[in-house]
Amino acid sequence: MLAVGLWGLDRGGMWRDEAVTFQVARRTVPQIWRLLHGVDAVHGLYYLVMHAVLAVRPGEVVLRLPSVCAAAAAAGLVAALGVRLARPRVGLWAGLLYAVTPLAGHYAQEGRSYALVAAGAAGATLLLVRALDGGTGRMWWAPGGGTGRTRWAPRVGVGRVRWAPGGGSGRMWWAYGGVVAATCLLHELAVLVLCAHAITLALLRAPGAVWRRWTRAAGAAVAVLLPLALQSRRQSRQVGWLPVPDWESAERLLRGFTAGPEGAVFWGCVTLMAVGLLAGRSTAVTAPVMLAPPAVLMLFSQVMPLYHERYVLYALAGAPLLIAAGADLVVRRLAVLTGRSSRSRTVTAAGVLAVALVFVQLLPLHRYYRTLAHRPDNLAAVSALAAGEVRPGDPVLFLPALGRRAALTYPDGFRGVRDLALKAPGARSGTLYGREVGPRELQRRLARVDRLWVFAQRYALRSRWFPVDPTERLKLVAVEERFTPRWERERSGVTLRLYVRRPAADAGGFPPSGGPPGPDGPPAPDG
Template sequence: MAAPAAVMLAIGLWGLHRGGMWRDEAVTYQVARRTVPQIWRLLHGVDAVHGLYYLLMHLVLAADPGHPGEVVLRLPSVCAAAVTAALVATLGARLARPRVGLWAGLLYAVTPLVGHYAQEGRSYALVAAGATGATLLFARAATEGGRRAWCQYGAVLGVTCWLHEFAVLLLLAHAGTLVLARSSGKVWRGWCCAAGGVALSLLPMVVVSHGQSAQVAWLTEPDLETAQDLLRQYLGPTDRVYWACLALALLGLTRLVGRRGEVTLAAVALPLAVLPPVALMLASQLTPLYVDRYVLYALAGAPLLVALGADRVAGVLGRLWPRGTAITPGSPALTLAGVLAVVLAFTHQVPLLRSDRVAGTRPDDLGAVARAVARTLRPGDPVLFLPAHARGAELAYPADFTRTRDVALAESGPASGTLYGREVGAATLRRRLAGVDEVWAVMEKYALVSGYRPRLPTERAKLAVLNQQFVLRQEMVIDRVALRLYVRPIQADAGGSG
């Protein structure tokens, strides 16, 4: 357990301060810094699925009495990833042998997708830790039985599902394991009681989050290419690592079914890696819900299968080696050879890990936007955010916006129980803009596309006033955000440009 956890911790801490937050992290940051009543009020209208995570992060950020930044925001994910690597190792050692656990834990730690979410100020690494812990408890309960074991399993899985409701798909994986193990009726009854308790505890969140489904309206239906991409992410993005791991994973399936009632490692790992993502992809054919991070926890099954296949190879090599030598099926030399193979896989993927730790690799860098505002704007300059969620840079880095005046804001996010605040009506906005000769606009790039028509009247009024009453004087584009200076035509002519 110790070696995979230490490696994962080192990889997670490497380049943790990569730069500014991107918008999802900014949401975590600004919501977690609210009071508990303000967070509770927000969850009734938006982001209920992340409610428990926001409350946990509220405690984390409150522990820093100063001004917590990106590193503090991401540290829980780093620690959770290290715990998951240790749990993967424990699962492999318990159901197979210690070297299988060691290899699987190390493989998990060096997987680029794991390293990516280990450095995200979001819930997905914590969900992966909870799901792997629940799987370990499930394997124990299915093997040893007992009411207490099933209660512990249900409690851990229930909390994990409250961190993100799609963790409930883990129940499909565990049911698949019981089928492959040909478990007794007693085991099935114990699991059904635990699963029923988890499902019942999750009902309130399901009801509330269903009413907030418009938040994921941007998702599209996954296709075969999506599935192939996820498989590559699970086994290794680079060609050499991918094909080697795929071959070993297939070898790991050679003992998928053991004796009746026996829970084999392959019977745990295969359903874990396959069933949650496949179920979410199939459901997304009706209502798009799939994103790879929603099933990050399922990745734990892949390194377990790869390590199991490597153990099969090591066993064959040990038996084929000439007698009288130090090489036997259980030889430490073979264990060391497997560790060196993981190191080789890591070196192939170092460029991917390195590139993931530089500013600008996420969809956007709100820190860069905020720094540009601090450098460029003067005290009292009016600012317009189009659409309203472009205000995320201000909410994440308020110090860089202290000199500015938010023209459209009527009530702040914490006061209004919203993420980005409540804006004034279209008529009020027009009156406010009538009194300014220049305005800075923080705009999403898609709002610049010809034909863009916002749904809300205030957003349409912003766009109409800028296009009809102002001309563009200056522009800076930072990732998906444009910072634009608009001036009235008379000032543009006096300045000699237009």
């Protein structure tokens, strides 16, 4: 997983969400704290972590390194779960499957918190299993009855589960609660992992002592999370763009959770996953982890849309465990039919080879995920466009204000320009993109320029878009009324358009071809 994460890590550009991490994490701690009172409280702990990371050396690779390391840790934790719930080869296969899954590789290279959350949720699940074991040995399963060797393991008799008293050490339970709390502070929707763990206890028919210890640990984690949840609830407009999930969303998530989005690899993984549901007691841990958080979030999102695949990335851990358990069950059944041993190293090596072949099959998708085209935008390209066309001292407008993120992330391309609408920078104003002047002041500033560059998001130039903010409305209306467009170019979803003041008797228009005009003459040649 570490190798997959490091492969192609330097893409040569950040996209909008990474850019927010980059510019916020480089602020002072008081400035970050002030920002969180108005926006992005849900990412507050992550920004503080990244503040310490980027203090070492700010850059794109360093920005993504914590996610790479977290993804590697998550793969290791998935492997450890497989070993504890089943046997070493199941852990090996599951960890490798996690590593070659394109979705895991994608978020391993994102400068956001989701890979860290996935590692935290996997760690919490492993601690839950260890707490049920009493901290030693392995959880034991024998559908036909028998006796277990571990101290606190649930023992299965005929038709019911029998538990040894105590339900695990208190220290292990509090470690579990601490990891859950830290994970939820990295992203509050990680709290849904508690739903999965509650289902696990219900499926194992845990006794009252276990439920009480789990409730205390989970309750402490929720109590820690509550202030953040209340604050982020007041900032819910930030996720107002999320659609209501449908069956297509569920299918897309299933394809993302398998090691292949289509074809034989996908159907093979789905088949083994279905077989893995019959693999015994381990299903009580792995299936809820995979199914419960996405299902709960999708159902809740029918009322208040909050669903996105990245918010439940941590549920991915259950999929390779189910697939590996299914493959192991198939091997053991075949061994029974053929009268051969299923414990040979050849079987383990064959499973590793199968995962390697899956990775080779998925190489084109992995390569695509490492290109700039896979992300919605490339702010480095926007900055390069500005550097090639806009001159120091030229007046600039960003439509809307969030378009300023390219200038904040890659300031070299905007060095020396005059930001007409800016009143106070983001760090000083406690905002992401800065506080802008009011409409009257912007009118006065526009009256003093005859030539203006506008960096507009693609949707801002559509006739259906009409902003609520009065300053944004003035940008949209006054520029079109008082200026005429002379030249434009688009790069990575951003349109750079040059306007010149409209003569009283001239309707203006675009030149038929060519580059931006000089200050006093006709359009200059391209390049």
